[in-house]
Amino acid sequence: MPTSSTLGTDLHADPGHLSDPSDLGDLRDWQSALRAQFPIVTGHPGLAYLDSAATAQKPQAVLDAVQTYLTTSNANAGRGTYTWANETTALVERARDRVKRFLRDPDPVSGRSTVHFTSGTTEGLRTVARDWLVSWLRDGDEIIVPFADHQANAQPWLEAQRLLSKRGIRIVIRDMPYEAESHDYDQTALAALVNERTRFVAATHVHHVYGANMNVHRIRRTVGPDVPICLDAAQSIGHLPVDVGALDVDFVVFSGHKAMALPGSGAVWARGARGPEFRPGGWNGSPNTTGVVSLTAALDWLEEAGTERIERWTVGLGARLTEGLRHLPSYEVLGCPLSLAADSGVQRRQGIVTFRHRGISSNDLGFILSSHDVMVRADGHCQARSGEEESSVRVSLHVYNTVEEVDRLLDVLDGLDRQTRGAVTC
Numbered sequence: 001m002p003t004s005s006t007l008g009t010d011l012h013a014d015p016g017h018l019s020d021p022s023d024l025g026d027l028r029d030w031q032s033a034l035r036a037q038f039p040i041v042t043g044h045p046g047l048a049y050l051d052s053a054a055t056a057q058k059p060q061a062v063l064d065a066v067q068t069y070l071t072t073s074n075a076n077a078g079r080g081t082y083t084w085a086n087e088t089t090a091l092v093e094r095a096r097d098r099v100k101r102f103l104r105d106p107d108p109v110s111g112r113s114t115v116h117f118t119s120g121t122t123e124g125l126r127t128v129a130r131d132w133l134v135s136w137l138r139d140g141d142e143i144i145v146p147f148a149d150h151q152a153n154a155q156p157w158l159e160a161q162r163l164l165s166k167r168g169i170r171i172v173i174r175d176m177p178y179e180a181e182s183h184d185y186d187q188t189a190l191a192a193l194v195n196e197r198t199r200f201v202a203a204t205h206v207h208h209v210y211g212a213n214m215n216v217h218r219i220r221r222t223v224g225p226d227v228p229i230c231l232d233a234a235q236s237i238g239h240l241p242v243d244v245g246a247l248d249v250d251f252v253v254f255s256g257h258k259a260m261a262l263p264g265s266g267a268v269w270a271r272g273a274r275g276p277e278f279r280p281g282g283w284n285g286s287p288n289t290t291g292v293v294s295l296t297a298a299l300d301w302l303e304e305a306g307t308e309r310i311e312r313w314t315v316g317l318g319a320r321l322t323e324g325l326r327h328l329p330s331y332e333v334l335g336c337p338l339s340l341a342a343d344s345g346v347q348r349r350q351g352i353v354t355f356r357h358r359g360i361s362s363n364d365l366g367f368i369l370s371s372h373d374v375m376v377r378a379d380g381h382c383q384a385r386s387g388e389e390e391s392s393v394r395v396s397l398h399v400y401n402t403v404e405e406v407d408r409l410l411d412v413l414d415g416l417d418r419q420t421r422g423a424v425t426c
């Protein structure tokens, strides 16, 4: 069994706030008050929504902000000179500042960093590829792509390569290397890949299947000061503090709907200092103003709730679930084995726990859980690398989830474990 030192894991500069993830007692009152703010959750007390990595539920404050906007100043942004149009334009500009402050942009007022609104992470990554990367790369350049992550963080870079190839510009794509046990990016192997032609690295903050925090802050040390890093933060925004200065990345891309804003909203934050400026080209059309308004309200809400406490809560619930699963031999939990125990010195799961039953197909397991009013995701989870599309069941937690919901899920899984144990060869 590898130890944390052999894995080289230094997840957080200060992991102290995660040191005992199973002890959530002091957060219970805080969490109940927050849970009460989600009408869809309180309106369905018998249902456990455990699929927040797919999309998050919305607090009343977000619903109110959208309602207020649509009933007081709805107009198009950047067009028109009357009051509502001006107010809408101001709301969109304010949302850019909100995103910068949420990401702890070290230089929010200089105007050098930019925020571009998109429909989500997929479109955001594609925009970075199409409107920035293709003009940044030269013939013979190399880029590094994380093929074991989400497809949305592989396809755009492949499309950029195809586009450039049509213009006679040849780009080499290298596979981001992963450590076998931890599933973290392998910094030693990455260092060996990097050379003077390496011009871009794509990475993911939190893995959407394994829940692993990918220790992205280590990439800068490995690739050096001049290689732009683009971060897919779809699974981290709203789940843990995201500090672009500390991570030292150049692009942060995320989906609003996974961060409690409306579907069809999202953003790309781009640092101004490295490489050519990110200027999404062409005519962008009318912005999704309600999406942008909802994003401001969601980021306000999340900051007020406290992303550090949200992280503690969801990591704690995830640890409770993985700890419970450890005692049920019919289940195989995917991802880093070291982070499974609540007393593990390596706590790397961010409230996403993915597993398979050794005798029941994951799709069937999804249906069974649904019949017990537990909503989870059961499929191949859009992983980019072929061979990893075998179905599994993913449980993903957010601040509105409770210890009782996790225990209910474990009860159902325990019952299935008992029923099937005789029939399963482990």
Ligand code: PMP
Pocket (backbone or CB within 6 Å): 053, 054, 119, 120, 121, 122, 123, 150, 152, 153, 204, 206, 207, 208, 232, 234, 235, 255
């Ligand atoms: N990246 C990751 C890590 C994701 O989990 C997802 C959504 N599952 C995406 C990208 C794509 O997000 P969207 O569908 O909102 O564009």
